[in-house]
Amino acid sequence: MLLKLAFRNIFRHFTRTFLTFLAIAIGLMFMIIMDSMLTGIDQESFDRIINYETGHIKIFDRGYREDEENFPLDKSIEEPGAIIDKLKKDPDIAGVTSRINFRIMLSDGVDQYPAVGIAINPADDESVFLIRKSIDKGVFFMGNEEAMLLGEGLAEDFGVGVGDYLTVLTRTKYDTYQAIDLRIKGLLKTEDPKIDWAAVVIPLGVGQETLDMGKGVTEIDIKLKDPARLQEFRDMLAKEIPAMEIATWKDLAADVLAIAQAKRGGTTVLLFSVFLVALIGISNTILLAAFERTREIGMMAAMGLRRGQIVRLFVLEGAMIGVFGSITGCLLGFLVNIPFVKYGINWGMYMRDIGDVGYRITGVSRGIWNPTMFVIAFIAGIVISALTSIYPARVASRMEPTEALRKA
Amino acid sequence: MNYKLALIMVLVLGTGVWGLTGEEIIEKVDDNMTYLTGRFESKMVIYVRDQVRVKKMVSYAEGRDKSFAEFIFPPRDKGVKYLKIEDNMWMYLPSVDKIIKIAGHMLRQSMMGSDFSYEDALESDKLLEKYDIKLITEETTYIKFKKGTEEVTKGRPCYVLELTAKVKEVTYWQRKIWVDRETFVPVKEELFAKSGKKLKVMTLGDVQVFRPRRGRGPVRYYPTYIAMKNLLRKDSLTEMVITKAEFDVKIPEDTFTQRNLKK
Amino acid sequence: MFKIALRNIFRNKRRSALSGLSIAVAVMVAVYLWSLLTGIMDNLFDNTIRMTNGHVRILNAEYVKREKMMPLEANIPNYKPLERIAEANPNVTLTVGRIKFGVLMDYKGNNKPVLGTGIVPETESRISRLDQKMVEGRMIRMGQEEMNIGANLARDLGLKLGDTLTVVTQTAYGSIAAMNLKIVGIFSYGVVSIDQKTFFLPLDKAQQLLDLDNSVTEIFVFIKDMNKAPEVAKEIKASLDQVYPGQYTTKAWQDQGILFLYMGLARNIYAFIYFLVLFLASFTILNTMFMSVLERTKEIGMMKSLGMKNRQVMGVILLEAMLIGTIASFIGAIWGSGIAYYLAVVGIDFTATFEAMKDFNFPLSSVYRAIFSWGIVFFGFCMGILFSVVAAIPPALRAAQMEPTEALREL
Numbered sequence A: 001m002l003l004k005l006a007f008r009n010i011f012r013h014f015t016r017t018f019l020t021f022l023a024i025a026i027g028l029m030f031m032i033i034m035d036s037m038l039t040g041i042d043q044e045s046f047d048r049i050i051n052y053e054t055g056h057i058k059i060f061d062r063g064y065r066e067d068e069e070n071f072p073l074d075k076s077i078e079e080p081g082a083i084i085d086k087l088k089k090d091p092d093i094a095g096v097t098s099r100i101n102f103r104i105m106l107s108d109g110v111d112q113y114p115a116v117g118i119a120i121n122p123a124d125d126e127s128v129f130l131i132r133k134s135i136d137k138g139v140f141f142m143g144n145e146e147a148m149l150l151g152e153g154l155a156e157d158f159g160v161g162v163g164d165y166l167t168v169l170t171r172t173k174y175d176t177y178q179a180i181d182l183r184i185k186g187l188l189k190t191e192d193p194k195i196d197w198a199a200v201v202i203p204l205g206v207g208q209e210t211l212d213m214g215k216g217v218t219e220i221d222i223k224l225k226d227p228a229r230l231q232e233f234r235d236m237l238a239k240e241i242p243a244m245e246i247a248t249w250k251d252l253a254a255d256v257l258a259i260a261q262a263k264r265g266g267t268t269v270l271l272f273s274v275f276l277v278a279l280i281g282i283s284n285t286i287l288l289a290a291f292e293r294t295r296e297i298g299m300m301a302a303m304g305l306r307r308g309q310i311v312r313l314f315v316l317e318g319a320m321i322g323v324f325g326s327i328t329g330c331l332l333g334f335l336v337n338i339p340f341v342k343y344g345i346n347w348g349m350y351m352r353d354i355g356d357v358g359y360r361i362t363g364v365s366r367g368i369w370n371p372t373m374f375v376i377a378f379i380a381g382i383v384i385s386a387l388t389s390i391y392p393a394r395v396a397s398r399m400e401p402t403e404a405l406r407k408a
Numbered sequence B: 001m002n003y004k005l006a007l008i009m010v011l012v013l014g015t016g017v018w019g020l021t022g023e024e025i026i027e028k029v030d031d032n033m034t035y036l037t038g039r040f041e042s043k044m045v046i047y048v049r050d051q052v053r054v055k056k057m058v059s060y061a062e063g064r065d066k067s068f069a070e071f072i073f074p075p076r077d078k079g080v081k082y083l084k085i086e087d088n089m090w091m092y093l094p095s096v097d098k099i100i101k102i103a104g105h106m107l108r109q110s111m112m113g114s115d116f117s118y119e120d121a122l123e124s125d126k127l128l129e130k131y132d133i134k135l136i137t138e139e140t141t142y143i144k145f146k147k148g149t150e151e152v153t154k155g156r157p158c159y160v161l162e163l164t165a166k167v168k169e170v171t172y173w174q175r176k177i178w179v180d181r182e183t184f185v186p187v188k189e190e191l192f193a194k195s196g197k198k199l200k201v202m203t204l205g206d207v208q209v210f211r212p213r214r215g216r217g218p219v220r221y222y223p224t225y226i227a228m229k230n231l232l233r234k235d236s237l238t239e240m241v242i243t244k245a246e247f248d249v250k251i252p253e254d255t256f257t258q259r260n261l262k263k
Numbered sequence C: 001m002f003k004i005a006l007r008n009i010f011r012n013k014r015r016s017a018l019s020g021l022s023i024a025v026a027v028m029v030a031v032y033l034w035s036l037l038t039g040i041m042d043n044l045f046d047n048t049i050r051m052t053n054g055h056v057r058i059l060n061a062e063y064v065k066r067e068k069m070m071p072l073e074a075n076i077p078n079y080k081p082l083e084r085i086a087e088a089n090p091n092v093t094l095t096v097g098r099i100k101f102g103v104l105m106d107y108k109g110n111n112k113p114v115l116g117t118g119i120v121p122e123t124e125s126r127i128s129r130l131d132q133k134m135v136e137g138r139m140i141r142m143g144q145e146e147m148n149i150g151a152n153l154a155r156d157l158g159l160k161l162g163d164t165l166t167v168v169t170q171t172a173y174g175s176i177a178a179m180n181l182k183i184v185g186i187f188s189y190g191v192v193s194i195d196q197k198t199f200f201l202p203l204d205k206a207q208q209l210l211d212l213d214n215s216v217t218e219i220f221v222f223i224k225d226m227n228k229a230p231e232v233a234k235e236i237k238a239s240l241d242q243v244y245p246g247q248y249t250t251k252a253w254q255d256q257g258i259l260f261l262y263m264g265l266a267r268n269i270y271a272f273i274y275f276l277v278l279f280l281a282s283f284t285i286l287n288t289m290f291m292s293v294l295e296r297t298k299e300i301g302m303m304k305s306l307g308m309k310n311r312q313v314m315g316v317i318l319l320e321a322m323l324i325g326t327i328a329s330f331i332g333a334i335w336g337s338g339i340a341y342y343l344a345v346v347g348i349d350f351t352a353t354f355e356a357m358k359d360f361n362f363p364l365s366s367v368y369r370a371i372f373s374w375g376i377v378f379f380g381f382c383m384g385i386l387f388s389v390v391a392a393i394p395p396a397l398r399a400a401q402m403e404p405t406e407a408l409r410e411l
Helices: A002-012 A014-054 A065-070 A081-088 A152-158 A204-210 A227-240 A254-291 A294-302 A307-342 A371-398 A401-406 B003-018 B022-033 B104-108 B118-123 B258-262 C002-011 C013-052 C061-065 C080-087 C121-128 C151-157 C203-210 C226-243 C258-294 C297-305 C310-345 C351-356 C374-400 C404-409
Strands: A057-061 A093-107 A112-120 A135-138 A147-151 A165-171 A177-188 A199-203 A219-224 A244-248 B037-048 B051-062 B066-073 B081-085 B088-093 B098-102 B131-147 B150-165 B174-180 B186-192 B198-210 B220-230 B236-247 C056-060 C092-107 C110-119 C134-137 C146-150 C164-170 C176-187 C198-202 C218-223 C248-252
Touching: A002 A014, A002 A307, A014 A254, A014 A307, A014 A371, A014 C258, A057 A227, A081 A093, A081 A219, A093 A204, A112 A152, A112 A165, A112 A204, A147 A152, A147 A165, A152 A177, A165 A199, A177 A199, A177 A204, A199 A204, A219 A227, A227 A244, A254 A307, A254 A371, A254 C013, A254 C258, A294 A307, A307 A371, B022 B131, B022 B150, B022 B174, B022 B220, B081 B258, B088 B118, B088 B258, B088 C176, B098 B258, B098 C164, B104 B118, B131 B186, B131 B198, B131 B220, B150 B186, B150 B198, B198 B236, C002 C013, C002 C297, C002 C310, C013 C121, C013 C258, C013 C310, C013 C374, C056 C061, C056 C080, C056 C226, C061 C248, C080 C092, C080 C218, C080 C226, C092 C121, C092 C164, C092 C203, C110 C121, C110 C151, C110 C203, C146 C151, C146 C164, C151 C176, C164 C198, C164 C203, C176 C198, C176 C203, C198 C203, C218 C226, C226 C248, C258 C374, C297 C310, C297 C374, C310 C374
Parallel strands: A112 A199, A147 A177, C110 C198, C146 C176
Antiparallel strands: A057 A219, A057 A244, A093 A112, A093 A165, A093 A219, A135 A177, A147 A199, A165 A177, B037 B051, B037 B236, B051 B066, B066 B081, B081 B088, B088 B098, B131 B150, B150 B174, B174 B186, B186 B198, B198 B220, B220 B236, C056 C218, C056 C248, C092 C110, C092 C218, C134 C176, C146 C198, C164 C176
């Protein structure tokens, strides 16, 4: 019976109801969108690292990582074949590839500039990394041809383009001087400065031959089907191949994670602020409306409704508006999030130069889908509405019916 | 005896008699270029783009394994000293009174901004150990060098040797050396990367005769002009001119010590 | 009218208070959030730009061609007159010379490329607040053979405060240059590329080290409005060309590094997000105003039956809105400034978070500070009043046009 009354009340004060409902819906929508955007921005930089630099898990020769900065070719995995084959058979692994990272000087005959060489396996690199998809001009190499893919920034620095030659100066595994002239087959635009501004990508076969590595590689890279099972995989691999060093992307990208952590604080404050404003908006609206209904309350008391029932009535009304508001808010959040996730916001057109940034972001930020947030928002909407309705109801219902009726 | 067989034998024996192998040529070069001790005054001229930098130094050497050099000009570099003992090299910087060991990647750096790297200084004396030496031809080669302020071009008959690394741990996988047939002095050396790309070219000229100090002994021919060109650095050339050389002189005991660096 | 408005407000205190509360909270959030965001942006971004590039840089034309190699021989000799030429431009607030050079630090037998920067310490504090970024020790002083080193770099090289580092590099003329520099301070900007790869020494010592008498490799120019950097850069170049035709060139920060590009982007992101929050806040005010006016239909009916004209009714309502808005904004501004102040002084401390991450001894500036500014507070205050009044217009219009009888009948 109370339910019916509550229902009728809501529609009687339609405008008030509507305003409250609107406050809830908009407030929740904002929270969802905000969360989506902020988390999306964070996620972006992790994704970039995973897709271009680390994959999910890397396998190294023991001792390689300690000396990582010096690209020690003598600490390589000499016979990676067996491990790779085995990994490829694992159904939970989305992709396996191997690489050689080596230090080079890039020269156009006039100037030399230090860069990083990455020898990738043309056959399976794309099962883990996005290099192949990031070719902005030119094409990917065919098999193990003697050609290179050059980061766009480097190309700009040297004033070269597709079809030009550059000399790659490096040392073999045994420290013998090596120099090869390679034709630029394509330019890479990954938006990861470590590649665009510092990397030269060549086919693995060419790398192995040039560096006298035989069949060796410096790392094996793995992409998982379910990234959440990271630790589990790591532990399993550690047990199966104890002679090697296993590292997850989190291990490898510790510095970026740190900065993300730091930014998390700012994000929390932002979200909290949004929440606060939404909260005030919702509760205020409810309180305002409720306090205006003192006369109504008086009448209800006069009609015989007990205090407890009145309170419950209000709470019910609040909850119902909350439900509608929450549903709409979540729906709105859902709808508005779609373009955010799909297209993102294009921050703009400053496109240029260099630097090695610890935190990687792009010109476009996309939102993400966070179902948890939807659930939280939904529940919050209802709870806030309901709870806020209690107070005015109790206050008003305490009054003498006559006093209440007299209020204008 | 079969006529043909006799002819063949003569040819074979003949070749054995007057033809030298690659190794033998290098050995002769070594004999010529090695000394018990030596004291040199030299001038290094570095051309980089449009700059010319002149540095002067005094150096001492004992056999192949030990050498000590001190820069005396320009004032900026005065007092900078280098010590090499076998495969180790140290540098002393007077401005900070510090001895720095040149090891690891530092060896790859160029010395004083020249076309010579520290590595170059360390490795050139192990050719027989590390390379297979093949004599490929003989030809007259022309080299240009500076004698005083003049530029001189000389044509010399040379053995052309091709050296290919026989161990993995070498800096230059291949080398090509032109050795003067008469004086057994190397006049040109080309250094290659493993891919076959030519990296550096060294020219040696202005060969002078040095008579032995104590009357008897072989006459020594020694090049007093060495030019090194790093082909990957445009407009870049380094010249080393030995202005004074004394061989087999007495050198004080403690010259080749780290202590001497600090003195 | 004023009196009526005032009486209306006090007649229903609770309603006034509630509407006011919304506004106050909205203003409070607007104030502290903007302070915090400015603080974050300033700390991470503006400072970095100022420190690594300035707003505009003056460089030798030859230097720019091979900038990555940091060619010391393409320097700016006798640079003071150039500073003066730049300072003649009305947009310019400050100029300072710098020397940048690459050093290969010997680290565990391997080489680590590091950036050495010769700075004028006193000016530097005004530019990039280096003095505030010190994690340990103090800033360097001119004339002393000392250095300030990035926290990560110090950690990587295993160096502590008080250690002396021998810096070995090459001069412009190919000579080997070395200097013993005592670490008198360790800094952290919170930006990896700076903390991991940079050290500072006094400009005069850098000049001595590198044989760059009275020269610098670049001049940093700071201007009033950094967004105008490209135009000012052009202007300065034109002035320089008059005295030194074709010798020097200028670069605005926007053209400079991906670092700045990203920072420009980040600023946009923050501004956008702030705008979103502001939007929500204004919506809240709007909503509240609507609600409160709605509730007063009876009052409005009474006013009308008393003979007040539509316009007057609207006037009263708007006046009320303005009064409540002013008081509420004032209160909100006070709350906001209190929080902003707290955040500016104490900041939000993440040291605990960092410690929780294993393998993490990152002396990152782990405290987020807001920038306290009366300007921001005032801005919030004004916005609050403005929004309150504007928000009250639609419902006021609606209310004013109601028939008195209709209004009176409303429950």
